[in-house]
Amino acid sequence: MKFSIGVIGPPDLVDKTLQFAESFPQYRFLKLRYEDENDTVPLFEKNRGQMDVCLFTGNWPYFKVMNHYGGRDSGIPLVYVCDTSLGIYQALAKMLHDGVDTRRLSIDTATPGEARQCLSDVGLSPDALYFLPVESPMEKSEFVSFHRTLWEEGKTSAAATFLRSAYVELSGCGMPVYRCTPSLGGLKEGLVRAVLELEALKAKASQLVVGLVSTGRVPDPVSPPDDPDGRREEGEEHRASRHRELANGQNSRAKLLKMLLEWAGPLGVSVIPQEGGRFSVFMTRGVLDEVTHGQTAFETAPRISKACGLPVFFGFGVAPTASLSFANATLAINYAIETSQSCAFAVFEDSRVVGPLGPAAESAPSHPLEFTTSTTDPSLVSMSSQSGLSVATISRVQAALRTNGSLFITTEQLATYLSISKRNARRILARLEETGLARVAGLNQAGTRGRPQKIYRVSLS
Structure with a gap:
């Protein structure tokens, strides 16, 4: 069975990227093209099971998917083309060809340093430059509003955008706008990086x-x-x-x-x-x-x-x-x-x-705990020495607190998260309390018979 690489982006960039697919006949490539960037997440979700690695033709769709997962693992490696400089050179060349006033510009996606370097390289020193860096997902309306407001207020004479849908909408308003796209070399480099991710995945598998x-x-x-x-x-x-x-x-x-x-x-x-x-x-x-x-x-x-x-x-x-x-x-x-x-x-x-x-049982956490047995973390070693508990036990308690979403925990909760007896959980919390790494913060009578449960505040950070 061939490993697969999915390529997500607008039709023109996906097709340009896959010009280089014939150099890697051992892999299968999926053309995942969208007309609207907001279709990125549904398109990714629909095809995720068919991909081993996903390549995005720009950083905006990549951030969109990453934001969808809230920083969690999407299940497969994600790579994006980050060829911003050549995209700006391309837009500037078109502006100069069209005789556009390049002294007042607005540019998105690229960092101010990247944009200024590109302008300097072609001998331009604008009087006014406005930037909209994209380091997290943003809506198309934010791109459009940024460029259009500056233009309507007379602060800029033209705009350069990396977002295809923003380019289409701004063009429809009669605004001088130029689309920045990665070069063929940049697209090829992105595809090679996706292949390298896949090679690493194969070795790991x-x-x-x-x-x-x-x-x-x-x-x-x-x-x-x-x-x-x-x-x-x-x-x-x-x-x-x-x-x-x-x-x-x-x-x-x-x-x-x-x-x-x-x-x-x-x-x-x-x-x-x-x-x-x-x-x-x-x-x-x-x-x-x-x-x-x-x-x-x-x-x-x-x-x-x-x-x-x-x-x-x-x-x-x-x-x-x-x-x-x-x-x-x-x-x-x-x-x-x-x-x-x-x-x-x-x-x-x-x-x-x-x-x-x-x-998982009904009372157990929905996901397993993840902890470490490594003795190279100075803070873990210090807390282990202080409490007399092993590094692994300290790390497991930390994982339980993360899963619990709070520094406050009861003996019963700790026993459930660690899948140990209440007696062992009580012993761990008592040891932490004795050494100042935990303290009783309150009592919980709800849902219990007999003596109320102690609620511990555990400080293992």
Whole structure:
């Protein structure tokens, strides 16, 4: 299957960009053309599932999509053509050709420094220059109003705009306006950057991931009990019970292996039984992202657990080498087992930990927590030393506070976010309180029986 690059922009710029697509026959290119810039987000959303990388022919549609996601990950890499200088040269050349008064101009998108440098390069020193830098999404009406108001007030004699729809509307008003567009070289450079993003994505997708699967417990081997007092009958009954327990466990683990193989087969995942009732799984980073929906959920663990009648824990490790991946997988499965819920955790090469991954319970956060085990952050190391809690625990509490959207949290909330017992959550908060990193800020009686819950204000910034 070919990887795909989507190119979003007005028809003329999309077609010019894709003149260079024949240089990259190994990829598929999608022409995503709009007549109105406001169609950018719907066009992106409609085709996102068909793209691995998206290239925008200008920064305005790029900012529009970024704003739509509010700074969150859009799911695929986004690249835009940023060839503003040549666009200004192009507009200035047309103005000079048409005999336009270039002493009073308005220009959008480009920074004042870029615009002044371009004017200086062609020997122009305007008496008045007005700028509308675009560093975040703006509406077409803002572009039009900026240029038109200055012109109607007699402050400018012409305008240069990078927004196609603004150019069309201003032209219809009879205003001298010139459209700035990227050069062919700029469009080609943008396409090459999109290809490089795709190459990096391919390399990442083929990275080895080591996984561990465990039921979290290993039964002791069955052996005849000692019978120093001659209580053979009681010993035999106990041994029979242990045999039944072992047989049931073996049947459940056999079913677990069968279901793991059924899950792994279509994905190209390798499953290898290990000693102690564990299983190793091997896959690529691309498959990991697929089965965890981009590290947001993992339905497989609870589904297999329900079918086998055993808790099932997954730990995924990602690192440059197999040995480091295995070490990360071991750390990840320990986090999973600690929750006592069938789920998965993933530990990455940058010490980032994501989890628990699984269908969230009604009381659980809608997204897994993301925290770090790195000891290179001075503030984390300091708070860890001060409280006696590990760096990972401090980082997990920070992640819980971010998810909670507040510095105020109860024991029950912390237990839910970290998927740990209330007792452990209470211990963590007590330790933070003892060392001045948390304090009791109030009590919450609502919805509880008995003593009211303490509300802690936690300061881990």
